[in-house]
Amino acid sequence: xxxxxxxxxxxxxxxxxxxxxxVHGVPALALPFTGACTTVSVAPxxxxxxxxxxxxxxNDHARALTVVEAALTRLALPRAWTVSVxxxxxxxxxxxxxxxxxxxxxxxxxxAAGLSATPEDVxxxxxxxxxxxxxxxxxxxxxxxxxxxxxxxxRGEAPERLVPGAHFRFVLGAVGYxxxxxxxxxxxxxxxxxxxxxxxxxxxxxxSAVSQARTALESGDAHxxxxxxxxxxxxxxxxxxxTPELDSLVVAARDAGALGAKxxxxxxxxxxxxxxxxxxxxxVRDALSKAGATLVLELDVGPVPENRRGSDGSK
Ligand code: MEV
Numbered sequence: 001x002x003x004x005x006x007x008x009x010x011x012x013x014x015x016x017x018x019x020x021x022x023v024h025g026v027p028a029l030a031l032p033f034t035g036a037c038t039t040v041s042v043a044p045x046x047x048x049x050x051x052x053x054x055x056x057x058x059n060d061h062a063r064a065l066t067v068v069e070a071a072l073t074r075l076a077l078p079r080a081w082t083v084s085v086x087x088x089x090x091x092x093x094x095x096x097x098x099x100x101x102x103x104x105x106x107x108x109x110x111x112a113a114g115l116s117a118t119p120e121d122v123x124x125x126x127x128x129x130x131x132x133x134x135x136x137x138x139x140x141x142x143x144x145x146x147x148x149x150x151x152x153x154x155r156g157e158a159p160e161r162l163v164p165g166a167h168f169r170f171v172l173g174a175v176g177y178x179x180x181x182x183x184x185x186x187x188x189x190x191x192x193x194x195x196x197x198x199x200x201x202x203x204x205x206x207x208s209a210v211s212q213a214r215t216a217l218e219s220g221d222a223h224x225x226x227x228x229x230x231x232x233x234x235x236x237x238x239x240x241x242x243t244p245e246l247d248s249l250v251v252a253a254r255d256a257g258a259l260g261a262k263x264x265x266x267x268x269x270x271x272x273x274x275x276x277x278x279x280x281x282x283x284v285r286d287a288l289s290k291a292g293a294t295l296v297l298e299l300d301v302g303p304v305p306e307n308r309r310g311s312d313g314s315k
Contacts, residue, residue, distance in 0.1 A: 006042040006112030010103035012089045013096035013144045014172070014264045014273055014299060017213040017232045018153075020188050020239060021206035022138040024199075027154045029162070029213055030144035031301050038087035038100035040108040045082045054085035064101065067129050071105050074125055077113055090295075092178025094265020098133040099141035102126035120158065122146045134182050150301060152214055166220030167302035171253065171284050172264070172271045173293035175245040179268030188239050199239075206235050226259025226275045233262035233272075241267030248291050256280065256287035273299070 011032045018028025045051065050072070052065045068083050083105070089097040106125040110117050117125075123139075123146035130137045143159040144151050151159040192199035213228035215221070233250055236242055242250075246263045253261040253274035261274035276284045288296050 005044060006108035006110070007039065008104050008107030008111055009037045009039040010100040010107065010145050011096075011148060012036045012038075012100055013141055014170070014271075015094075015140065016150075016217070016264075016273075017228060017262075018206060018210040019140070019265060020185065020236065020241060020267075021203055021210075022140045022153060022155060023136070023185055023188070024192065024203060025155050026203050026206045027152060027210050027214075028138070028140050029150070029152055029210060029217065030140055031150045031299065032144055032148045033089075033095055033299055035297055035299060036088040036090075036095060038085065038089055038097065038104045040101065040104040041084045041086075042105075042108045042112050043082045044112075045080050047078065047080050050079050050081055050083070052083045052085070055087075056085075056091065060091060063133060067102065067132050068105065070132055071102075071109055071125070071129055074128060075106070075109055075113065075115075077109060081109075081112075083108075090174070090178070092180065092270065093174055094179070094181075094263075094267070094270035096141045096145055096265075098181075099126060099130055099145040102129040102133075102142060103145045105129070119146050119148075123159075134185065136185075137181070149304060150217065162214070162218060163303055164220065164301050165218050165303070166222065167300060168217070168222060168225065169276050169278070169281060170273045170299040170301075171258070171276050171281065171288065172273045172297040172299060173249045173253070173288035173291075174271045174295040174297075175243065175249065175269055175292070176294040177245075177269040179241075179266055179270050181266035184241050184266040184268045188241065191239060202235055202238060205231070209235065222259055222275060222277065229260030229262045229273070229275055230254070236263055236267060243268060245292065246270075246272050249288055249293055250274075252287045252291035253284050256284045258284050271297075 216224035257280035
């Protein structure tokens with residue numbers, strides 16, 4: 001493509017603990033997933049021309065175009081752009097494809113317009129765009145993708161950057177189908193409204209699992225983190241967002257020696273994640289493939305230098 005005037009990338013994400021409950025005000029923890037990313041390039045086009053090139057289904061393409069139009073309105077830019085998207089993040093697999101698109105788009109347009117922005121500005125814009133994809137998202141996905149560091153999140157509050165106390169390695173296994181975040185969130189809401197005391201108890205348990213996971217992450221306690229992942233998966237099963245295939249991968253990972261495992265993201269498809277030690281890592285990968293994982297990925301997180309800079313150049 002010639003005459004590119006803005007180009008930016010954003011990573012995917014995984015949710016370590018608290019997904020779904022985050023929509024209802026419980027804290028959550030998330031990590032950027034740098035093993036996959038979305039890159040958006042924008043170039044000037046004739047007036048009243050907005051085109052989008054992206055490898056998406058017809059429906060997803062139409063929604064993404066709506067998001068581009070909304071981004072232009074938010075950023076007060078003219079409707080005169082060619083937008084190209086290149087992404088390695090599978091859509092609907094819980095790895096934050098829509099948040100990565102929103103963040104990369106905002107960054108690319110700001111760059112093309114010669115405007116600078118903090119990660120918090122980018123997050124706010126991306127959150128407004130995420131609403132077009134998911135209805136009423138908590139903001140967890142856009143926060144971790146815009147900040148590009150591990151975060152603790154609570155709906156309506158600015159995210160808190162976390163520094164892991166040790167290196168942790170996760171193996172992620174996908175089932176062969178995607179899940180709709182909007183539908184899974186709506187289903188949990190219906191269940192919560194049908195039985196408020198039941199859901200309130202689960203929210204308390206989710207809050208405890210998140211708090212244990214946070215302490216374990218920050219203190220570098222892999223065994224405690226593994227237990228918190230297991231607890232989180234149990235809660236996600238109770239609210240009905242796991243599937244037999246996700247459960248089988250979780251069990252296969254645990255049987256192969258993972259310290260803990262859970263589905264990650266909205267569920268009803270997509271990925272599970274397992275925390276592994278170096279000597280169990282290959283065995284867990286192997287067990288996931290044998291149990292039917294259609295894709296196996298890895299994520300390493302660890303302490304990051306204080307002066308790490310975001311890809312938009314700001315701290
Ligand atoms: C989706 O990645 C995370 C959910 O908690 C939805 C949200 O927080 O908006 C399921």
